[in-house]
Amino acid sequence: MERGASAVKIVQGSGQPADAPAHITIRGLSKQFNGAVVYDRLDLDIPRGKFVSVFGPNGCGKSTLINMIAGLIPIDAGEIFFAGKTLKEIKFGYVFQNYREALFPWLRSIDNIEYPLKHMSLPKAERRARVERLVEHLGVKIDLQRYPYELSGGQQQLISIMRALVVEPEVLFLDEPFSALDYEMTLFMREQLQRIFQETGTTMVLVSHDLEEAVYLADRILLLSRRPARVADFPRNEAPRPRTDETLSDAGFVQLKAHCLEVFQREVRKG
Template sequence: MTDDVLLDVRHVRQVYSSQAGPVTALDDIDLTVRRGEFVAVCGPSGCGKTTLLEILSGLRTPTQGEVRLGGERVIGPSREIGIVFQEDSTFPWRTVESNVGFGLEVMGEPRRVRDERVAELIRTVGLQGFESAYPAQLSGGMRQRVSIARGLAPRPSIMVMDEPFGALDEQTRLLLGGELLRIVDETQATVVLVTHSIQEAALLADRIVVLSARPARVHTVIRNPLPRPRTPSLLATSEFAEVSREIWASLEEQAQLAYDLGSGAA
C-alpha cells in the first residue's frame, strides 16, 4: 500500500442468510481511496451500496476480506471515521452548537477546545446566527449541514456519507453539494459518498466507482476530468454533460439487470 492510500478495501465479500438460502450482496470488492480524495459509489438500486458503506465505516464486519484505514484494520466504529446518514440524525433536544459538539463531548474534550472547534465548524458550514436554534427550527438542508459539521468535529481521517442529500429536493441537494465541496476543500477531508444521483456523482467526486448488479462487484472506475474547485455552475456545460453520460453508460446495463432481477423478468 503506497503512502498516499488512506483506505484500502481488499477482497470484501458479504453474504446474508435468508429463508431461501444464502444471498451474496458483495463479491470480491477491491477499492482504494487516497488522502484528500472524494470518491462516489454508484450502482443499481439494491446492489449493496449501503452494505459496503457500513463495512467501510466499521458498522458491519464482512463475511470475507478486510478494510484497512491508514494501514490499520477496521474492526469497528472509530473516531477516525466520520459518518453522515441520509436520515436526519440531529438530536431534536439539542441546539446546533450542542449537536455539532456532541462527539467531542463524548470524547471528553475540554470545554474550551470543544467551543473553539464548534465555532470554527459552524462558520465553515455557514450556520452563523443559528447556534442556539433547535433542529425543528431549521430546514432539511440546514440540518444536514449540522450533521456534516458534527461528523467533521473530531477531525476524522475519512468521512463516509450515505445519500446525505437524498431526502432533499433536486435544487437544494445540488446547491448543498456545492457547499459540501467547499467544506471538503477547506478542511482537506477525504470522503466516500454513496449516491443514486448521477449528477451528484459527476459534480462532487474525483473518481466514481460504479458497482454491478447484485452480487455487487466493482464494474467500472471513472476518473472525473473536471478539475477542482467544481461548483454547480458546471451543470450547464458540455464537459459536465459528458461526464454524466459516461457514468450512465457504465451504469445503464447494470441498472437494467437489477431491474429485471427485481421484477422477475427472465
Template sequence: MLEICQVTKYFQHQVLAPVDLQVEQGEFIAFLGPSGCGKSTLLNIIAGLEQPTSGEVRLDGQVLTAPGPERGMVFQEPGLFPWLNVLENVAFPLRRQGLTEAVARERALELLKLVHLSRYAHSWPHELSGGMKQRVAIARALALNPRILLMDEPFAALDEQTRMAMHVELQDIWQQTGKTIIFVTHNIREAVRLADRILVFATRPGRIKAEFKVQAPHPRLEGDGLLLQLENQILRELREEMEKVLKEELGDDYHLKKSGFPWHPDRDLGSYI
C-alpha cells in the first residue's frame, strides 16, 4: 500500500540515508531508535510535513507531496483547541471538510465512543488528564477516516500507568478499525507490546538497521517470555547506536562499563541525555 523509495533528507547534515520500505494495509509498524536517528523526520515525510531531499513516498502508486486526509497524525502533544470542547475538537476537521454541523457532531460522538470518552463530550481540554487528551487527539486524527494513522511518540509525556493503559486502548482501536499504523518511539517495551513489525534505526545518518517481527498475538501481556526475549535482542542491536549518541553528547565524560548496558528495556533511549 505504502512505498518509501530511496528517501533521503539533508538539513545542515545528512539526517536520513536512503530508506526503502514497503507497508501493507493494516500493519502496525514501530520506528525505534535513539534520539537523532531520523525516525520522526521519516514520519514527517510520510505525512507530507517535510519534503525528502531525494526519493519519494507513494500510496497506491501515487506520489505524496503534501498532507492529505488519507493520513491522520497524532503528535507527542495533543494540540487540542482550548476554546473548543471535546466534541467540537473532534468535529473540527469534519466541519472543515464541509459536513453539516449535525453530521459532524454525530460522527465525532461515534469516535468519542470508540476511545471511551463519550461522557466527556462537553468537557473542556483543561479538565482532562493527559491520557484523556491523547485519546481525544486520536479520535480527531481518525475523524476523516484516514487509511494510515501516523503517531510520533504520542505517549512519551504520560506517566507509566497511564501509558500502559493507553497501550491497551490503542490495541483495541487498531483491532476495531483495521487502520495501518506507523508509530515512532524511543521505548523498546512499548514497541514490542504494540507493533507487529519493529524497524530499528541506526544513527548518523539515520537508516533502517534491523527488522524484528513480533509473533505474539494481541492483546499482549506484561511478562510474556517471548516479548522479554525479543526486548533483549533489540537492546543488543541498539547498543552500538546508543554508544554513538552517548559519545557525541558526553565527549570525554562518556564511559560505558563493559559488563553491561546501563538501561532497562523500558527506558526511553536517549530521552535523558
C-alpha cells in the first residue's frame, strides 16, 4: 500500500470520529519536473466542508499539489475527482500568494470582485446583486469604488478572497495568502477567513508556511514529507469554532502543534 494512504488510515483508526465524506479524492497522483519526482502515486481524501491546511518542508510540493487539484498545471498520472465530478463540472476559487499581481490594477475593487461572473454569462444586474450580497454577508467596510492601489495590502487580499468567493465556489484554494502582509494584518485576515469559512461552509485548502496558523485554522493538517512528497501525517484539530487568542494557549492546541512540529522536523532531518 502507498505509504501516504497508510498514514491517513492510522489517524482514522485512532478512535476519532469519522470525517465528512470526501470532497476531493486523489488516487495515484504522480508529478515530475525535469526528472525530479515531486509526487509518486499519492492517495489523499479531502473531506467536504472542512478546512485543510497544507504544511511541509520548503519546495516539497505544496503549491504544486493545489495547482494540480485546481487544474492550473497538468498531472503526469493519476486521478482527481470532486465527489464523482470532474474539475470542469465544479466551481472553485483560487487565492494567489501575491495579491499585488493577482488583482487587475485598471479595475475598481468592485469590478475586480465582479470579474469572474462575466464568464458565467449572468446579466449585469444579477452580477452586481451577487457582489452586493457577498459584501453585505461578509460585512466588508472597504470603499469598493477605490482602485486596488488605493487600498492597504490586507484590503487588497480581502478583495482577492472576495473575487474567489463571488462565484460561490465548492472549493477554495489559498496559497500562502497572507505571506506578504504584516503581522497585524495577518491576524486580522485569519479571523476574516475563519469567519468566511464558518459562514459559507466552503471546503478550503490552505497552504501555509506558518505552523501556528496552519493548525489554528484547520480541521485537518496535511503534513507532507520531503520530495517525493507523501502524507507524513494528517491529524485533526477538533477545537470548537470560532477559535480565538485563547485557543493558542489551550493545552490541546499546544500539544497538536508540538506533534506537527515533531513530524515536520523528522521529515526535514531525513533530507
